[in-house]
Amino acid sequence: MQYDHGLVWLRRDLRLTDNAALAAALAQCKRVYCAFIFDAAILEPLTAAGIVADRRVDFIHRSITSLDASLRRQGAALIVRHTDAADAVVKLAAELGVDAVFGNADYEPYAQQRDQRVKRALLQQRRELLLFKDHVIFEKNEVLTGAGRPFGVFTPYKNAWLKQLQESDLTKRDSDKRSNRLAMPPCPLQIPSLTQMGFALTNLDQLPLPAGEAGAQQMFEDFKSRIDDYHQARNYPAARGPSYLSVHLRFGTLSTRELARFAHERSRSAGAQTWLSELIWRDFYQMILWHHPHVVEHAYRPQYDHIEWETSARGNRNFAAWCDGKTGYPLVDAAMVQINTSGYMHNRLRMVTASFLTKDLGIHWLRGERYFAHQLNDYDLAANNGGWQWAASTGCDAQPYFRIFNPVTQSVRFDPNGDFIRQYLPQLANFTAREIHAPWLVSVKRQKEAGCVIGRDYPKPIVDHADARKKTLKRFKVKR
Numbered sequence: 001m002q003y004d005h006g007l008v009w010l011r012r013d014l015r016l017t018d019n020a021a022l023a024a025a026l027a028q029c030k031r032v033y034c035a036f037i038f039d040a041a042i043l044e045p046l047t048a049a050g051i052v053a054d055r056r057v058d059f060i061h062r063s064i065t066s067l068d069a070s071l072r073r074q075g076a077a078l079i080v081r082h083t084d085a086a087d088a089v090v091k092l093a094a095e096l097g098v099d100a101v102f103g104n105a106d107y108e109p110y111a112q113q114r115d116q117r118v119k120r121a122l123l124q125q126r127r128e129l130l131l132f133k134d135h136v137i138f139e140k141n142e143v144l145t146g147a148g149r150p151f152g153v154f155t156p157y158k159n160a161w162l163k164q165l166q167e168s169d170l171t172k173r174d175s176d177k178r179s180n181r182l183a184m185p186p187c188p189l190q191i192p193s194l195t196q197m198g199f200a201l202t203n204l205d206q207l208p209l210p211a212g213e214a215g216a217q218q219m220f221e222d223f224k225s226r227i228d229d230y231h232q233a234r235n236y237p238a239a240r241g242p243s244y245l246s247v248h249l250r251f252g253t254l255s256t257r258e259l260a261r262f263a264h265e266r267s268r269s270a271g272a273q274t275w276l277s278e279l280i281w282r283d284f285y286q287m288i289l290w291h292h293p294h295v296v297e298h299a300y301r302p303q304y305d306h307i308e309w310e311t312s313a314r315g316n317r318n319f320a321a322w323c324d325g326k327t328g329y330p331l332v333d334a335a336m337v338q339i340n341t342s343g344y345m346h347n348r349l350r351m352v353t354a355s356f357l358t359k360d361l362g363i364h365w366l367r368g369e370r371y372f373a374h375q376l377n378d379y380d381l382a383a384n385n386g387g388w389q390w391a392a393s394t395g396c397d398a399q400p401y402f403r404i405f406n407p408v409t410q411s412v413r414f415d416p417n418g419d420f421i422r423q424y425l426p427q428l429a430n431f432t433a434r435e436i437h438a439p440w441l442v443s444v445k446r447q448k449e450a451g452c453v454i455g456r457d458y459p460k461p462i463v464d465h466a467d468a469r470k471k472t473l474k475r476f477k478v479k480r
């Protein structure tokens with residue numbers, strides 16, 4: 001199909017390179033406009049809750065500002081609005097007189113409903129909404145079991161994913177040759193400032209997280225030199241093991257195809273192959289969310305909706321202590337300080353802190369999931385929900401409920417010298433590598449020597465792990 005005018009509606013794909021919707025629009029339309037809408041339906045609940053310094057909004061703002069600059073270098077510009085996204089896109093399509101709106105598919109329930117609304121409204125104006133696969137390598141029903149059902153277990157899904165993979169799945173959606181079709185929109189082009197939208201600048205400048213396509217490429221280049229060690233280094237939060245690319249993947253400042261292609265081509269590198277598996281986990285959880293939208297509010301396994309979680313006043317105090325990094329378990333607390341101050345948490349620690357909340361404190365996984373949703377720069381509904389349900393043992397292919405992480409053993413194994421703990425909890429810095437994981441076991445004399453008396457300078461453990469373990473084993477014996 002060929003059109004005169006098209007509008008590319010950028011959402012979680014804030015890049016011009018290897019963008020499926022943009023490439024399709026440039027191939028099918030004579031003139032192409034680009035727009036990004038700060039969706040009031042998503043942002044207003046944040047400002048209403050008093051959250052004005054939100055790193056995600058700041059990151060998006062920086063990324064679209066640099067995207068606009070790239071478009072301007074090509075004689076075009078980005079239209080940016082701050083309002084209800086669905087209404088704005090339909091209105092813009094009419095104002096610009098486009099024949100079709102091009103976008104990349106989003107599998108979250110809210111986005112699916114919004115896109116249906118836009119599609120219906122555009123149809124009434126005899127315009128189309130065309131959605132493309134871009135965020136993942138395989139979507140929806142593309143990878144199914146031999147019986148034609150969605151997978152519920154990761155390893156067979158991964159095997160089927162790899163078996164099905166063709167070169168074309170990873171090929172760049174190239175549009176460079178047609179970039180002269182990008183057009184300057186005949187409408188107001190002012191990008192609203194963070195303040196105009198009710199937000200403030202954040203500490204993003206102090207974090208190693210450059211925004212936009214250029215920032216993404218810079219971080220990817222850095223990771224390329226480390227990827228071969230990924231399988232060994234990724235479990236140690238004090239080491240520079242993982243890619244730290246999750247925010248760029250979340251907002252699409254980097255193409256998933258480009259990353260998967262790079263990893264897939266390094267078939268002899270154990271690090272690259274392990275990293276490719278992580279990208280497949282990402283597809284897996286998107287697929288789970290699309291097939292089972294009930295997971296947003298409920299356990300993937302319905303019997304676990306009957307678990308009696310801790311809701312007492314003590315439970316609430318424990319939840320607050322967990323959020324504030326004051327549980328008395330150093331690895332858990334250091335991880336919570338990491339997320340609270342930077343918006344990032346290492347994967348191993350996401351597992352440890354989620355397990356601690358659900359299995360040591362007996363608190364509903366949804367409360368932790370919501371807390372992470374507010375804090376994480378890379379918050380992604382599918383991955384966060386999947387990760388929480390995995391740790392809480394309520395999800396698909398989850399950690400069995402009787403395998404309960406011991407927060408001290410995890411600390412000894414994955415932060416053996418206590419370097420990560422010292423970085424985020426300087427009050428514990430003078431304890432030795434042997435003492436730091438469970439400082440309450442150290443004599444008061446030694447605590448004084450180390451300048452940190454437990455119960456005064458750092459909290460005593462708020463629960464006893466062995467007791468909590470017994471309670472959790474009982475709690476999971478729900479009627480099936």
Ligand SMILES: Cc1cc2nc3c(=O)[nH]c(=O)nc-3n(C[C@H](O)[C@H](O)[C@H](O)COP(=O)(O)OP(=O)(O)OC[C@H]3O[C@@H](n4cnc5c(N)ncnc54)[C@H](O)[C@@H]3O)c2cc1C
Binds near residue numbers: 279283387
């Ligand atoms: C409780 C919990 C909550 C989580 N919440 C999120 C979230 O909101 N957003 C998010 O992107 N990831 C989430 N994860 C998965 C994982 O922890 C992060 O993707 C990872 O830590 C991001 O750091 P990185 O980019 O350095 O990862 P790397 O180790 O370099 O991995 C590369 C990419 O693969 C993807 N990935 C890796 N592990 C997973 C996984 N288990 N599930 C899905 N995708 C994965 C991510 O896109 C990541 O950027 C969560 C995990 C747990 C246990």
